[in-house]
Amino acid sequence: MEYNFREIEKKWQAQWNQTGAYTVTNDSDKPKFYVLDMFPYPSGAGLHVGHPLGYIASDIYSRYKRLKGFNVLHPMGYDSFGLPAEQYAIETGQHPAITTENNIRNFRSQLNKIGFCYDWSRELRTSDPPYYKWTQWIFLQLFDAWYDPTANKAKKIQELVSIFEQEGNKRFPRPSVIAFDAREWNAFDEKQQQDILMEYRLAYSAYGEVNWCEALGTVLANDEVINGLSERGGHPVVKKKMRQWYLRITAYADRLLQGLEQVEFSESLKEQQRNWIGRSQGAEIDFDIKGGGSLKVYTTRPDTIFGVDFMVLAPEHELVAAITTAEQKAAIDGYLDYVKSRSDRERMAEVKQITGCFTGAYALNPFDGREIPVWIAEYVLAGYGTGAIMAVPCGDQRDFNFARHFNIPVTNIIGSYYNGQEANPTKDAVLENSGFLDGMVMRDAINQVIEKLEEKGIGKRQINYRMRDAGYSRQRYWGEPFPIVWEDGIARVLNETELPLHLPHVDTYGPGPEGEGPLANIPEWTARHLETSTMPGYAGSSWYFLRYMDPHNKEEFCSRQASDYWGQVDLYIGGTEHAVGHLLYSRMWTKFLYDMGLIGHDEPYKKLVNQGMITGKSAVAKVVWITTPAPNNDGQPKETGYIIPFKAVPHEHADTVVETHLPVEKLSFDNNGNYYLTESDLQEIKSKYPQFEELEIAGPDSALLKGVQSASVNGQVELLTIEEKMSKRKLNTFTPDDIVDKYGADTFRMYEMFLGPIEQSKPWDTKGIEGVHRFLRKLWRLFFDEVKGKVWNDERAGEAELKVLHKTIRKVEEDTEKFSFNTAVSAFMVCVNELNELKCHKKEILEPLAVLLAAYAPHIAEELYHQVHAGEQDGNSVLDAAFPRFEEKWVTESSKEYPVSVNGKVRTTIPIALNSSAAEVETIALANETIQKWLEGRTPKKIIYVQGKMINIVV
């Protein structure tokens, strides 16, 4: 009877399905545990071996927790709305509803083969009306709320209306809203009132500058734009003024920041979020303009106010036209034309280039009245702070560069800290040339200045964030429709009974008129004046973890009872790519729902584990060695190599050779095994093969093939390979289906874990999988012999065997608990090797081992457990078994081999009884022959005995 994994896996998967083995209920005496995967976009490309890595890890942990007696929620669903799905639909010419359905089916069948323990009865799709009904509903709650900064929480908008009716907005002013009192408020007409309220709502519509992507025909959120290009597809993105919906995530900036202290995310991920939020403390300061008017700037360093040598406005700043003098008008207009001509990409690419123009105006330093020239320059951004800065060249490098470039004299306020060659941003200097601040350390001066400014009424303490409110509308078809009707410019919400507002079926979904979405082409839609844009991809994913708790609830998005029972996601596994998108939005939504009293916790995830990427190995060139008889005058045969680059293809396709041949003799190797090419060869490769564009020049006349590794056969280079992200286009993918077909799901699961630490990215290497497969076969053979059949027996286990088992239980338990799945797999392998050596076929050992393995390789574990218990009534599924109990007594030894060292160098090992006293150990150690030899008659100064570890004799 051999290990027939195909039959076994098919059998148990069917069994689990039929019995609903993994269905969980919301009531149980067991403690709860919630393990969640980031649900996937059902893209058409299908899975490659990199995708399931995180799913396998979470599955192992779920199964482990279940065996340890927890009620485990482990659901799966699909983020089926959004741009990728629509793009895919457009590419294939099919309706997104159809392609999504197909992709999900395909996806599900791929997942099923791997043997996951998801509770499929809770499966959800963000594009299902019963689901997006509640996405729309939560949007309406956001629309119907404002953020009270004094209470530091969201409240119903009606409360704000009451405040306005009684006292106007003096307690809650906003820069974009005029000040009004109660009488004025009550006198406003409805449109005016609604326009004002819009400025306070957490979901609001506003006319503003957005990231417009022409190729995708939609607006994108900041996190969907990378270096001026769209994250999806890499299309150019431009700034455009449009009416848009936004989420007031900035209201939650501080709480999003503080919340990071309570959650277990990796330091780098927390840092990414902090960076994105970009909190900075400083002051706003008003500078009078000579000849009238004033200018507000934001600075984090008010202590440097006496070092201000010029001011800079963003070119888009509203004051530019007003303050420019007649003499400078032509120059300023010219500069503004230049700025307009430059795309965001150019601006970002050429940050080192210093440009700017003097307006002719002067500002006055509020403390000493010094006249300060006012410039405009690209390096000041309109969207941050006040769009204007006070420039302190001795303390800020950018200001310094600007001053040097335009020959503006630099005032030194930090004495010897400034060397005249570069700026010094220190806070430790004692201030000079700084009026009333002279002699004060900068760090302490910051508060002094702010107090003084506030006293004089020309400035105030101010905290700024880099994060902007999140764009919440997309001019696309495949998303949640907004439950909003526009009536004479007023946004009216749909009644709750009208939800879900169904996404209408359309046959074509090209853009609507004037930059509107496809919904604008539907007569019934526009007749009702319904909002024509749809919600962004992150809408549905911002709360899905709550819906899993109560997936079929028709009355509520999730009952309070269910959300209180399951609470936070205890373990969330997914990639880092959502660091500043989904992971921030879902945290905000959770905080909002908490504020509204709809759930009882305000951070969605307790612990987050980011699985690393599995990279593919692509061969980029082949080297061929040819021996020519006697090419030279000396008559010696010569071996010449040719490097043959080809398009990035995997090993299997390595024959797809392209014609360029470059002699390998031009290659030289450095100590690190990198290859060098001459410059001209490199240029030749680069011009022919775009994938080499990233190659770097390593020396004056040679170029290092960066990232190239050798595949060496008998010392001879055959293929040059690089590691890169797996993608279908590069033909370097492996699908889980193929691996599962060949080796089985259990082997696949264990091998993915065995590859290395879960959080690290690592290359896929198909060869190594044999080792894991071999392990499972060895395990099987402990139970069954190919010829003899059953070989396990009921003999009593001996101490050596019990020791092996319990050592393994402890190791696997510890490793699983700390997500060190690779070492846990190793522990299993060691265990089987040792049992083999002991020729142990005893049920007493093998049965617990099968249970132990059930988290990692559930199918074979089920089968073996079942076999061992065959003939018994009930209780023959590993799912009903308890996790084997570790017993210390089997691994503690009566004596142990101790390494004995003299002066730190280990010379021998001697057995020491565990209950020996230090004095006894000393005597035994000194009496040892080998040690006496190394002591050479010297008397020991000190004997160090580390119990359980080692003995060291110092002479």
Added chain:
RNA sequence: GCGGGUGUGGCGAAAUUGGUAGACGUAUCAGACUUAGGAUCUGACGCCGCGAGGCAUGGGGGUUCGAGUCCCUCCACCCGCACCA
């Protein structure tokens, strides 16, 4: 530039947290059983040395009886952010 991380055999990696570095797996080599093996099993496998032994965890220094692990200092690579005032 700022921040986070990594550096150990041919390769993926371990190391009970300061205690015999390289577990486990691959690759390679040798052997056994075989008509054969891409099945199974055994052995070798960091470097130098015939050997005893010596040297080895990116480089250099330090603390310690003892350092991959702690401290200082360079170096290399990866990831994120980047004119944010």
